Amino acid sequence: MSFSNTIKRSWNENRLVSVLLELTYACNLDCSFCYNDLALEGQELSLAQYRALLDELASLSVLNLTLSGGEPLAHPHFYEIGGYARKLGFVVRLKSNGHALKESVARRIQNEVDPFIVEVSLHGAIAATHDRQTRVVGSFDRLVSNVRAMKSLGMRLKANSVLTLWNETEVEAMFALCDELGVPLQIDAEVKPRDDGDASPLEIAASASGLANYSKALALQLKGDETVASVVASTQREARVGTEKHCGAGSNHLSVDPYGNVLPCVQWRAPVGNLHERGITEIWAESITLRDVRQTTIAARRMLEDLGEASLVANFCPGAAHTHSGDPLAMYPAAQQRIEPGRARVRLPVL
Amino acid sequence: MNTELPKQHYRVDPHARFRVLDGEGIFVLQKAGEVLVINQVGAFIVEQLQAERTLDDVVTAVTERYSVDRAQAQTDAGSLIEALLEAGALAAS
Numbered sequence: 481m482s483f484s485n486t487i488k489r490s491w492n493e494n495r496l497v498s499v500l501l502e503l504t505y506a507c508n509l510d511c512s513f514c515y516n517d518l519a520l521e522g523q524e525l526s527l528a529q530y531r532a533l534l535d536e537l538a539s540l541s542v543l544n545l546t547l548s549g550g551e552p553l554a555h556p557h558f559y560e561i562g563g564y565a566r567k568l569g570f571v572v573r574l575k576s577n578g579h580a581l582k583e584s585v586a587r588r589i590q591n592e593v594d595p596f597i598v599e600v601s602l603h604g605a606i607a608a609t610h611d612r613q614t615r616v617v618g619s620f621d622r623l624v625s626n627v628r629a630m631k632s633l634g635m636r637l638k639a640n641s642v643l644t645l646w647n648e649t650e651v652e653a654m655f656a657l658c659d660e661l662g663v664p665l666q667i668d669a670e671v672k673p674r675d676d677g678d679a680s681p682l683e684i685a686a687s688a689s690g691l692a693n694y695s696k697a698l699a700l701q702l703k704g705d706e707t708v709a710s711v712v713a714s715t716q717r718e719a720r721v722g723t724e725k726h727c728g729a730g731s732n733h734l735s736v737d738p739y740g741n742v743l744p745c746v747q748w749r750a751p752v753g754n755l756h757e758r759g760i761t762e763i764w765a766e767s768i769t770l771r772d773v774r775q776t777t778i779a780a781r782r783m784l785e786d787l788g789e790a791s792l793v794a795n796f797c798p799g800a801a802h803t804h805s806g807d808p809l810a811m812y813p814a815a816q817q818r819i820e821p822g823r824a825r826v827r828l829p830v831l
Numbered sequence: 832m833n834t835e836l837p838k839q840h841y842r843v844d845p846h847a848r849f850r851v852l853d854g855e856g857i858f859v860l861q862k863a864g865e866v867l868v869i870n871q872v873g874a875f876i877v878e879q880l881q882a883e884r885t886l887d888d889v890v891t892a893v894t895e896r897y898s899v900d901r902a903q904a905q906t907d908a909g910s911l912i913e914a915l916l917e918a919g920a921l922a923a924s
């Protein structure tokens with residue numbers, strides 16, 4: 481019995497395991513490259529609707545619940561929702577920019593929500609870079625001090641970062657800072673378009689040399705004859721075993737935006753239903769759009785396999801493809817770029 | 832192992848989370864950051880405990896559901912609970 485087999489089966493059998501709730505698009509920071517579509521309109525879900533949603537998700541045996549946003553703490557009922565999630569036995573993950581997580585707030589979250597992990601966002605190794613991205617002076621110093629406070633409370637933390645033109649020379653320093661703070665760091669090398677398809681966030685996408693420097697920094701963390709490409713390829717190869725799907729979007733995970741739109745994944749902004757109209761159980765079982773999404777993940781897998789071994793390093797995401805062009809199966813620049821050097825680097829067995 | 836069945840109740844430890852996925856029981860041990868997977872019979876036992884049944888009642892339910900003899904069910908349920916208590920997945924209540 482292994483947990484990874486259980487998860488893989490959930491892709492095949494369309495068993496909902498993880499749900500991400502974007503509670504609000506309100507935020508106490510103002511990142512210029514933020515993918516949230518602030519112009520999106522709709523009626524926000526009420527506290528009663530969140531309670532009903534969580535009840536249904538618990539009945540569906542959903543295990544993981546991520547609270548994100550915007551800034552989840554900016555939701556007026558954050559503690560009620562988080563506390564109810566705890567009561568219903570979800571493994572709660574909190575994705576926050578960390579700006580409001582001073583010791584007293586963190587303690588309250590620990591007591592009332594008891595998250596499995598708090599993930600915070602780091603935008604640079606120094607205040608000038610981090611604050612330039614968040615457009616809030618002092619946000620770096622506050623984040624570092626809040627992280628120290630949360631560590632002293634014994635909370636499990638992780639830092640997430642997005643590689644950009646502005647922080648691409650600080651990768652090693654960001655790893656060093658996180659080492660010193662005792663927090664693992666994950667860097668996403670890809671700036672995504674805004675959820676409405678607006679490409680302006682890509683203006684600060686990392687440069688080719690920034691991406692090369694990032695790969696070098698990651699390589700330093702690997703051992704022996706591993707390369708970043710070989711690690712990505714073997715992870716992808718493993719992910720392909722035992723399933724015909726490319727990913728679990730709409731098959732074992734979903735996202736819900738603040739207006740009740742149900743999405744296959746946080747990156748795949750094509751609603752498969754709306755909670756003002758139907759409950760999540762009904763959407764999960766009956767949405768025709770959701771069925772199409774599941775088929776699309778199978779088609780994505782076939783499309784990538786047709787591209788050969790090099791596609792293993794593409795880190796292709798049908799959701800990102802949909803945001804780029806409206807077509808979840810169309811190759812997009814960042815994935816294409818990863819494939820090109822991949823063609824040269826991924827070695828094929830000769831016989 | 833203690834073969835006496837106390838009128839004891841057990842519940843999922845406040846620091847653990849439990850779900851039944853695809854018949855298997857999944858515990859997430861929040862403090863240790865570990866996942867523990869138990870089989871279908873184990874998942875059934877934990878579900879019974881969550882419904883506030885005593886160990887004695889759980890053993891009866893296992894014999895009815897899986898047609899095993901009472902002594903075997905008692906030994907298996909007892910060792911599972913002991914292991915889960917030790918792992919921090921269950922707590923006595």
Ligand SMILES: C[S@@+](CC[C@H](N)C(=O)[O-])C[C@H]1O[C@@H](n2cnc3c(N)ncnc32)[C@H](O)[C@@H]1O
Nearest residue numbers: 513514515549550551575576577601671672681
């Ligand atoms: C939208 S935020 C929501 C949670 C919280 N406000 C935060 O900043 O962590 C989730 C994550 O997406 C990242 N992000 C925002 N805009 C992005 C973009 N255009 N491309 C890639 N990642 C982005 C953020 O840096 C953050 O780590």
Ligand code: SF4
Nearest residue numbers: 507509511514550577
């Ligand atoms: S902190 Fe998060 S939600 Fe707020 S603007 Fe930045 S990325 Fe967007």
